[in-house]
Amino acid sequence: MAIKAILTDIEGTTSAVSFVFDVLFPYAAAHLPDYVRQHATEAEVAAQLQAVRNDSAEPQADVERVIEILLGWIAEDRKATPLKALQGMVWQQGYLAGQLKGHVYPDAVEALQRWHREGYALYVYSSGSIQAQKLIFGRSEAGDLSGLFSGYFDTTSGPKREVQSYRTIASAIGHPAQDILFLSDIVQELDAAGQASMATCALVRDGAVLAGHTNVVSFAQIDPATF
Template identity: 45%
Template sequence: MTENGPAAVDAVVLDIEGTTSATGFVVDVLYPYARERFGELLASRGDEPAVARAVAQVRAEIGEPDADAARVEKVLGEWVDADRKATPLKALQGILWAEGFARGELVSHFYPDVIPVLRRWHADGVRLYVYSSGSVSAQRAWFKYSAEGDLLGLVSGLYDTENAGPKQEADSYRAIAASTGIDPGRLLFLSDRPGELDAARAAGWRAVGVRRAGEPYADADFGDHPQAAAFSEITLAARSSS
């Protein structure tokens, strides 16, 4: 990590895609899995509160209050193609992914360096949180159904664009800091996206860019943000006694 000394923090907040886990797994496995099931979900479970709420959000966003299930499914597909981080898309994907993980049809991906470091930080008393554009339900399934078993016990809280806000806005990070009760200067955010690192820093957080070979942002300009190619390169100082 290109930083002057270890980071003195009380908690680490993790991005998932491109940071703890391969973007390719999300794009090549999870996206198609949900896309193939949108139609059935909308047709047979449209009255479920979470589904109905997401559908209403899609209709509001496209300005078509009477859009039928076929139209909503078409819009969802277009958003997937454009890799839009739309909250209702992520909510519906999250429902389907969580069920797929629970049935054993999906197993989440983590880079080899990630889980041992997360376990060490947790054992050292560092609190771990997740902030991803994927829904909280998807995040919960991701950590519960890993190749190394249930990792949810390592995580103190989960945040997405619905309960925290957009990932490139400083107010989202302020909201997370307030929710955790941790001083912003004692929070460390790990992400592969410079815009997210900038937003975290603007909220008073520490931030480290994770630059992984082969990821979409591997060649991004991280400016003066500290960088790491693996979690094993990130050193945390002893936590404060408060």
């Protein structure tokens, strides 16, 4: 088996969980209400607000009620696609204003750059929206890393703990699943990817052990040629 492509998670893998929970989520919670009020009639935002109504079974909810639902979802870290899309829009404003810069571990930056030079195709799969993914890497503390990646996947490709999601992504990438290496810090995601025939590697920066997978504490320890 020869790895041709590398698919990586973000939160807890390339980037600190604390960046998401201590920086991005509070920023979205603080700015999302006014953003929704100001842009509610725009087609892209209106479509997401309608999706919130559908997902919460409240078809008649007005804008203020939708905002209330969204803030509740943020508080419980709900992986709802319309929430992720709206968060991405809010974060984009923050990144463009220079109020946010994406956190990427230095060891991840170095490895991703090296793998790109070596000819591996790099992809991202995160529960955050594709827009949010592009912002983290495109406006990171290490500069614009977006040129390293060949594509991005979010929950529109399926839940991260379901085997079919990884089969769908492998098909989209265009390589057999066994030629793809998936990196994550969540054992259920790694299990699902492994069941889809992908090679797997667990990032365990806290020194924990995720059974059934190769475990490393840093991207510097990963050699795709050994999988």
